[in-house]
Amino acid sequence: MGEAPDIEAVFRAEYGRAVSVLVRFLGDIGLAEEAVQDAFATAVRTWPETGIPPSPAGWIITTARNRAVDRLRRESSRDARHAEAARLYAPDAAPEESPVRDDRLRLIFTCCHPALALQSRVALTLRLLGGLNTSQIARAFLVPEPTLAQRLVRAKAKIRDAGIPYRVPRDADLPDRLGGVLAVVYLIFNEGYTGDPALCTEAVRLGRLLAELMPDEPEVTGLLALMLLIEARRPARQDADGVLVPLPEQDRALWDRSLIAEGQGLVRRCLRRDRPGPYQIQAAINAVHSDAPTAAATDWGQILRLYDQLTALAPTPVVALNRAVAVAEVAGPAKALDLVDSLDLPRYHVLHAIRADLLRRLDRPAEAAGEYARAAELAESAAERAYLDRCRRDLDHRTT
Amino acid sequence: MKHYLLSVVQPTGGQPPAPDALAEIMRNVEAFNDELRAAGAWVFAGGLHGPETATVLRPQDGDVLITDGPYAEGKEYLGGLCLIRAADLDEALEWGRKAALATTLPIEVRPFVDRH
Known part of the structure; x- marks a missing residue:
């Protein structure tokens, strides 16, 4: 038997994939979640004896599918919709993973659909793709757990009743809809930046997933690079008393070198592609910071040029404010104050x-x-x- | 196929558009309806007279009471409606987008309960 199987780790790693496959198979998010939870409950009972199967995700998906079919058969006498599903999906209709597009990509676009309230998009994404439970999400966003639970129930009901589709948007709609998905991931990251660090970890995980699923979208790469470069500074961002340490005063030896290397590599890949966007430019700005051995050695001229480029693409007051910080270094504080x-x-x-x-x-x-x-x-x-x-x-x- | 209701949200007491502008809106709405028909999505569409023309029937003690006026006064009222067939919400929202541009008014999209 050997070591105890780490079902918790499998759950965190595979929950989203399993739910996304089961949603396609069952056509309903609630049924898919129930089936996957059933399968994990079975794993908790049987894996300590049998050991972790060679393909844990495959085992969970197959078990979940079998459970769902059993359940639908049992309940078919009292629910016409379920009966129909049971007829449609005979047990031999194996829920294979889609060869072209990972089902998780469909699920992200469904969770981040613009017809859902922003708070619901965030909660659904964390719940269904991150596998976070209701109380974890409620705590991270400082809302009562029943409120959060109800928000999830309502969102799932709207997806089902209004017919929010389970698919990657067509090419014409993709830039807009992808922007919405990236905004949700970055919002989760920013919540974690000042609050619960677990949200940053989750946002980075989602960012990696998106980058893996959409390797040809430069803004997806840019967002991941941006989050990695900011996350790399976490160990230096607070002192022993829990007081914030701003960037110029940080002990750069505490920065996470492997995250920086990964982020900078992604920024270089974006530069080679030369299809700049706001996330990529913000990542490049952070790459310049992480390049400087000391605060005094920062290449502020380069940062100001990047802010000029960012201003052209996204002329928001917050961008103008951050640009002013670079202006202070290049042209002096009086200019910046103006x-x-x-x-x-x-x-x-x-x-x-x-x-x-x-x-x-x-x-x-x-x-x-x-x-x-x-x-x-x-x-x-x-x-x-x-x-x-x-x-x-x-x-x-x-x-x- | 699902059915969706596109409701035209009309502000109460708003200034009616100038005759020229109104004529253009009517042309655009007609073109929108034609496009719906050509796509096989059209079920029904029509504009409504104002809420001052409404009559309310209310059940009371086994009888029905008739009163003048709309059921509830609001800042907006239902100015017209359009019933469409669409595969999913994305398709319905695309029609809703076109309806908003044609009518120059907000459009509310709501799904009908599926019939079995």
Whole structure:
């Protein structure tokens, strides 16, 4: 027998694949989830004795299919829809994996359909493709578990009743719909950046999956590279007291070199392809940062050029704000402050933090202190608040 | 095939479009209906008179009470409807998109309950 089979690891790795195959087989997400959960329950009972089968995913999918067929037969007398499904899918109709498109790709597009509310898209993606359970998702997004559970139930009912299709969109719709999928993955990543780090891990996993399934979409590669390069800095982002450490002050020896190497490799692949998009350019900016052995050695000229390119593609106030940081390094804080003051982002704490830093460098400590206080007031995470409070105190120290 | 209802959402008390603009909208809506028919998706379509022309029938103690006016006053009312056949929501939403452009008004897409 040897070591205990790690069913939990198989579950995390294969849940999404199994559900996606079963959705195609059964035509219903709820039935597919039940069947896959049945199969894992069986695995928990039998694998400790038999050991993990050679193809765990294949075993789970076959078992789930058999369970679903049994269940449909049992229930066919009282549910016409199920009876029909049982007739349609005879047990010998094996749920093979699609040769061209992985079923998980269909499932991602269904979960991220624009007819669903954004919160529902995020929850469904984490539940069905990530295999996270309801309480894990609820905790990560700080919503009560019954609320989250109901959101999932409603979303699945809408998919079924409104006929949201289970397929990869046709080419004409693909750029738009793919943009929606990437936005959901990046939203999950950003939630994890300031909150539960497990969400970042999950977003990176989804990013890898998408990059594997759509290797020819440069923005998919770009998003994965962006997330890897940001994630690489996680060990350096907070000090021992849980206070945020901003990029210039980070101990670069703590950065995860293997994630950086992987991210930079992907950025180079994007550059060779030369079909730039916002995620790819943001990844390139982060690649420049991760190239610099010290903060002082950062190639800010290159970063500013990339921000100019990003501004042309995505002229948003947040991009303009981040560009101003590069302008401060290349052309001085006064120029940057003019740019920041032209932006209308009153409730965005990062704007106030950047403004505070520029005012400090311009030797206007009283105004800087006010901005640090405002930023701390609006900041979402304790680590950021602690950092901003410390900046303000340092300032007081200097003025007295 | 599923059936979907495309509802035209009309703002209450809005200014009617100028005659020229209205004529163009009518032409576009007619072209939209023709396209639906050509695609085999058309089941029924029509515009409705305003809510002030509505009459409500309400069951009460085994009898039915007749009252003037719409069932509920709202900021919007159902200005017209279009019943279509479509394979799935994506197809229905594509028709809805065309309907929104033709009518220049918001369109609500809702699935009918499947009949067995």
